Amino acid sequence: MIFRFLPECAISLSRMVKLVKLFVVLAFLSPVCYGQEGGKFITFNTSEYDFGEIDEFSRPLSCIFMFINSSGAPLDLAAPVSSCSCVNAKLSDRHLEPGQRGEVEVIFDPSGASFKTYRTVDIYSRDGEHLQTLSVSAYVNPSDSGISERYPVVLSEGLRATRSDVGFGYVYWGESALKTIGLVNTGKKEMRVRARVRTHGLGLEVSCPSVIVPGSEEMIRLEYSMPSDPHQYLAASDTVELYIDGRKAAQQILTSYILMGRLDNAEASPSLRTYPSVSQLSRGLLSGKYSGEAELFNDGPGTLEILSVNGSAKSNLKPGTILAPGSSLKVKASSQESAFKIEIFTNDPVRPYKELIFQY
Numbered sequence: 001m002i003f004r005f006l007p008e009c010a011i012s013l014s015r016m017v018k019l020v021k022l023f024v025v026l027a028f029l030s031p032v033c034y035g036q037e038g039g040k041f042i043t044f045n046t047s048e049y050d051f052g053e054i055d056e057f058s059r060p061l062s063c064i065f066m067f068i069n070s071s072g073a074p075l076d077l078a079a080p081v082s083s084c085s086c087v088n089a090k091l092s093d094r095h096l097e098p099g100q101r102g103e104v105e106v107i108f109d110p111s112g113a114s115f116k117t118y119r120t121v122d123i124y125s126r127d128g129e130h131l132q133t134l135s136v137s138a139y140v141n142p143s144d145s146g147i148s149e150r151y152p153v154v155l156s157e158g159l160r161a162t163r164s165d166v167g168f169g170y171v172y173w174g175e176s177a178l179k180t181i182g183l184v185n186t187g188k189k190e191m192r193v194r195a196r197v198r199t200h201g202l203g204l205e206v207s208c209p210s211v212i213v214p215g216s217e218e219m220i221r222l223e224y225s226m227p228s229d230p231h232q233y234l235a236a237s238d239t240v241e242l243y244i245d246g247r248k249a250a251q252q253i254l255t256s257y258i259l260m261g262r263l264d265n266a267e268a269s270p271s272l273r274t275y276p277s278v279s280q281l282s283r284g285l286l287s288g289k290y291s292g293e294a295e296l297f298n299d300g301p302g303t304l305e306i307l308s309v310n311g312s313a314k315s316n317l318k319p320g321t322i323l324a325p326g327s328s329l330k331v332k333a334s335s336q337e338s339a340f341k342i343e344i345f346t347n348d349p350v351r352p353y354k355e356l357i358f359q360y
Contacts, residue, residue: 041071042123042131051108051138056146060109065134067104069096076126080104083120086112087136094126106136114142114150114184115215139215142186151184155242155249158187159212166222168257170353174228181220181253185212191244195220198239202226204255206240226259233308233345234259235353258353260307265349270325271300272348274356281338281360291334292358298323300348310343313358317344333358 049063069075075096080089092103106121117140123132151160162182171177185191190213195206208220222240240253274296281290296317298304306321313335323329333342338360346352 041069042075043068043070044132044134047132048135048137049106051136053139053141054110055141056110056113056143058110060107061138062105062107063136065104065106066101067132068101069098072098074098077131078124078126078128081122081124086110087119087121089121089134104134106134108136108138110138110140112146113138113140114146115140115217147184147186151182153251155183155251156191156244156247158185158189159191159193159244159249160184160186161220161251161253164251164253166253166255168224168255171224171226171257171259173226173230173232173259173261176223176225177257178221178223179255180222183209183212183218183220185214185216185218188214190214192246194243196241196243198241200236200238202234202236202259204238204240208242220253222253222255224257230261232259233310235310235343260345260352263347263349263352266302268302269300269350270298270302270304270323270346270348272304272346272351272354273297273299274354277357279333279356279358281358283338283360289334289336290338290340290358290360291332294331294333294356294358295328296323296331297328298325301325302347305347306344307347307352308343308345310345311341313337313340313342315342317342331356 045066047065049065051061051063054061077091077094077096080091082089086109088107090105093100096102104121104123108119110117116137118135118137121134122130123134124130147160151162153161153164155161160183166179166181168177168179190211192211193208194210195208197204197206203225205223205225206220209218212218235258237254237256240255242249242253274294276294279292279294281292283290302325304323306317306319308319309315309317313333315331315333317331321329331342333356340358342356344354344356346354
């Protein structure tokens, strides 16, 4: 390389030597990737690395990202920050003089990952400036045991789900509740999916992907939007049928919820206790009816109120019944059935819903 020294642009020989060294280093790192904030300048040979196709239980893999402090000042680096525990990163040097080179070794453990996976490592200066984000990726072939553990429910050949029973717990008047179910296509062809809701309770909205390609992980969204009805107390369930390529899935999805209003958690709150856990029924010789007793206790400092009573059995327990602190009440129930339950809703903020179970 020939340099022409012009009078109007005089360059010292020592500075020229430094520039030549810098050009050589940058050429070594080409192609380059830059990260700069607050005057700090660090140059990487690349910011991405793809491990390709690997197996889930392969040993941890590593790659090297090379960099240079291309600023005119010393640079101190903080420890690399990984996006998850399956990625570890090590710096060859934490202190870099101008023009000094270094390496970041990124180690990726594929255990627990599946299909196309991306992980990142962020590089910061010691004073907190973000300098670069490094990314590693891989297509991880999940092991059979790994898939079966994460997606134990078999919907059809090649399609699995994380669960089939979805409990929403308490859902309140005028509010919404959302749950999800994971799906994975372990087959070699795409699958068409359709959901049909068989409603037993209130309106349930279900959204699912119409097509799931091989190796893809998708999600079913289940959402309840409850009415603002201050008189509706309900414990109910719904059934969702899935159709895979036009055929009904081997498993149904069952949802359950308890609908009521929110309660104030006052300092002097009631506390409901029942006895026994299962009440034994006796059968009348002439009537043929089954009858039994259970007892309610209010162990809290506040007044216990029975807000609603659901069930087909006859009993002396009615909405509006009051139990003072420390008091109890015997519940007498009868039915033509040899096993039944009475659902009660109370103002106990800890356990507002309770089932009284009777059996012969």
